[in-house]
Amino acid sequence: MVQDKKYSLFLGCVIPNRYPFIEAATKKVFQKLGITLVDMEGASCCPAPGVFRGFDIDTWLIIATRNLTIAENNNYDIATMCNGCYGSLLEADHQLKSDVEKRNMVNYHLSKVNRSYKGSIKVKHIIEILYKDIGLDKIKNRVKYGRKNKLDLRIAVHYGCHLLKPSEIRPWGKDSETPHFLDDLVEATGCKSINYLDKYRCCGAAGAVRSAFKEISLDFTREKLTNMRAAGVEAIITVCPFCHLQFDLGQIEINKIFKDRIDAPFNIPVIYYTQLLGLALGMNPEEVGLIKDKELSGVPPFISIEPFLTKIGEKLEG
Amino acid sequence: MLDYEPDIITNCTNTLVDSLKEAGYSEVDACIQCGTCSGGCPSGERTALKVRTIMRKVQLGIEDILSENDIWYCSTCYTCLERCPRKLPITDMIIFLRNLAVQKGFMLKSHLDLCKKFCFSGHGVPIDDKKWKELREFYGLKKVPPTVHSHEKDLDEVKRLLISSKFNELINIDSEELGIKKKVKVSIVEETLEKYITEEEKLKISKI
Ligand code: SF4
Ligand code: SF4
Numbered sequence: 385m386v387q388d389k390k391y392s393l394f395l396g397c398v399i400p401n402r403y404p405f406i407e408a409a410t411k412k413v414f415q416k417l418g419i420t421l422v423d424m425e426g427a428s429c430c431p432a433p434g435v436f437r438g439f440d441i442d443t444w445l446i447i448a449t450r451n452l453t454i455a456e457n458n459n460y461d462i463a464t465m466c467n468g469c470y471g472s473l474l475e476a477d478h479q480l481k482s483d484v485e486k487r488n489m490v491n492y493h494l495s496k497v498n499r500s501y502k503g504s505i506k507v508k509h510i511i512e513i514l515y516k517d518i519g520l521d522k523i524k525n526r527v528k529y530g531r532k533n534k535l536d537l538r539i540a541v542h543y544g545c546h547l548l549k550p551s552e553i554r555p556w557g558k559d560s561e562t563p564h565f566l567d568d569l570v571e572a573t574g575c576k577s578i579n580y581l582d583k584y585r586c587c588g589a590a591g592a593v594r595s596a597f598k599e600i601s602l603d604f605t606r607e608k609l610t611n612m613r614a615a616g617v618e619a620i621i622t623v624c625p626f627c628h629l630q631f632d633l634g635q636i637e638i639n640k641i642f643k644d645r646i647d648a649p650f651n652i653p654v655i656y657y658t659q660l661l662g663l664a665l666g667m668n669p670e671e672v673g674l675i676k677d678k679e680l681s682g683v684p685p686f687i688s689i690e691p692f693l694t695k696i697g698e699k700l701e702g
Numbered sequence: 703m704l705d706y707e708p709d710i711i712t713n714c715t716n717t718l719v720d721s722l723k724e725a726g727y728s729e730v731d732a733c734i735q736c737g738t739c740s741g742g743c744p745s746g747e748r749t750a751l752k753v754r755t756i757m758r759k760v761q762l763g764i765e766d767i768l769s770e771n772d773i774w775y776c777s778t779c780y781t782c783l784e785r786c787p788r789k790l791p792i793t794d795m796i797i798f799l800r801n802l803a804v805q806k807g808f809m810l811k812s813h814l815d816l817c818k819k820f821c822f823s824g825h826g827v828p829i830d831d832k833k834w835k836e837l838r839e840f841y842g843l844k845k846v847p848p849t850v851h852s853h854e855k856d857l858d859e860v861k862r863l864l865i866s867s868k869f870n871e872l873i874n875i876d877s878e879e880l881g882i883k884k885k886v887k888v889s890i891v892e893e894t895l896e897k898y899i900t901e902e903e904k905l906k907i908s909k910i
Contacts, residue, residue, distance in 0.1 A: 426859075434777070442867055450859065551784060560784050588744070680836055
């Protein structure tokens with residue numbers, strides 16, 4: 385196992401401010417794998433690549449680079465848990481490393497707050513760290529549940545667009561249309577990744593579509609959910625909090641808005657990958673945030689995770 | 703910029719192509735109108751967005767694309783960019799077109815609200831209700847995340863950068879409203895400038 389490796393953990397907005405169990409679970413699971421995630425004190429919104437970049441590209445680049453400089457000062461590569469943050473930070477870093485003029489422009493602005501970009505760190509999604517740095521074999525070796533009591537649930541994997549594309553600036557090789565690294569990671573836990581129609585399609589949340597045209601954005605999701613249900617899945621696995629929100633809160637919204645256009649209300653539990661991995665490593669559901677705060681109303685998870693937990697419980701006892 | 707409300711642009715000029723090229727999207731001429739982009743577009747399946755038409759209108763300089771909603775229906779899924787046989791960076795071009803639209807004062811209300819949130823809090827999705835702090839605690843985390851939410855000085859930096867790039871002016875927020883006095887210390891700026899930028903580049907930047 386990788387020992388004492390450290391990363392700068394970039395939180396973004398949706399995870400710390402709406403879906404904090406993703407933050408809690410990821411930190412604990414990485415700790416268990418021998419990796420420390422160091423907070424990036426004072427980081428801001430990445431800013432969202434499909435949202436703020438659409439309003440002013442230079443502003444997007446400047447603020448994204450400010451975030452990069454926090455990690456540079458920490459001296460650890462960045463780990464993100466969000467596809468949007470990944471897109472922003474990776475592409476900003478890529479642009480500044482390849483375009484001197486842009487770098488000068490950004491550094492001019494950053495000089496006003498006594499910062500400068502050096503280009504000394506890399507930006508990684510936690511899935512890249514798990515798949516490439518730690519590796520499938522090592523993860524499989526750590527998984528506690530063997531042949532007898534497997535977590536063999538039927539899972540719908542959702543990659544999310546910005547994890548994969550533009551493929552030129554991603555570490556997965558040319559194949560952005562049918563990759564399988566996330567399926568492999570899910571199967572490493574003992575679960576089955578179930579094929580469903582248009583598996584690699586967009587969830588519909590990004591590009592500032594959700595904020596301006598919620599119904600259109602949810603129609604993307606409705607289509608995906610219909611295909612997932614047709615394939616008979618027991619849970620959805622995400623690796624991005626915005627996709628996560630779109631599937632979790634989205635099901636509640638779709639059940640209302642598209643009442644007449646769906647066969648029956650949707651209620652597929654939505655689980656973030658590190659939560660599933662944590663269970664497979666022998667952690668209990670509470671440790672990986674698979675628990676609902678019943679005191680608070682209007683907080684996630686919106687779709688009950690009880691059916692998922694019941695099934696997991698049966699598997700692990702049996 | 704946003705205090706007037708134009709309805710629709712009907713111009714037909716060369717400036718669209720020129721500004722795209724100037725921004726580095728020289729591939730714009732290479733589009734052969736094959737329609738691969740529209741064919742795989744998940745948004746076009748349910749909205750008026752026709753990516754191929756957008757690219758044609760760009761070539762022809764038909765500027766109504768900047769005043770219509772279509773470019774805002776794109777979910778930035780990058781499918782078109784990956785598949786374009788002429789390798790046009792389509793999604794990035796749409797993002798650039800959105801920038802032009804905003805410069806002309808075309809921005810949706812919900813997007814403007816998002817910008818305001820971002821300018822004042824440093825987060826596009828800030829903690830704006832105490833239940834979110836309680837939820838963090840429930841999962842064993844610090845009530846307030848270690849982001850700009852915990853660090854006044856860092857939020858101040860973000861605001862200064864937004865003023866420096868004139869983002870606040872784009873969305874009509876006064877720098878004083880953000881709690882920042884207009885002048886930054888000139889001496890510091892120039893001193894640090896020397897470190898990173900040559901004379902020639904300095905000239906270029908003075909235009910920004
Ligand atoms: S796929 Fe490329 S070449 Fe074909 S119409 Fe679209 S932009 Fe033009
Ligand atoms: S990036 Fe936008 S225009 Fe291109 S396929 Fe996706 S939704 Fe359609």
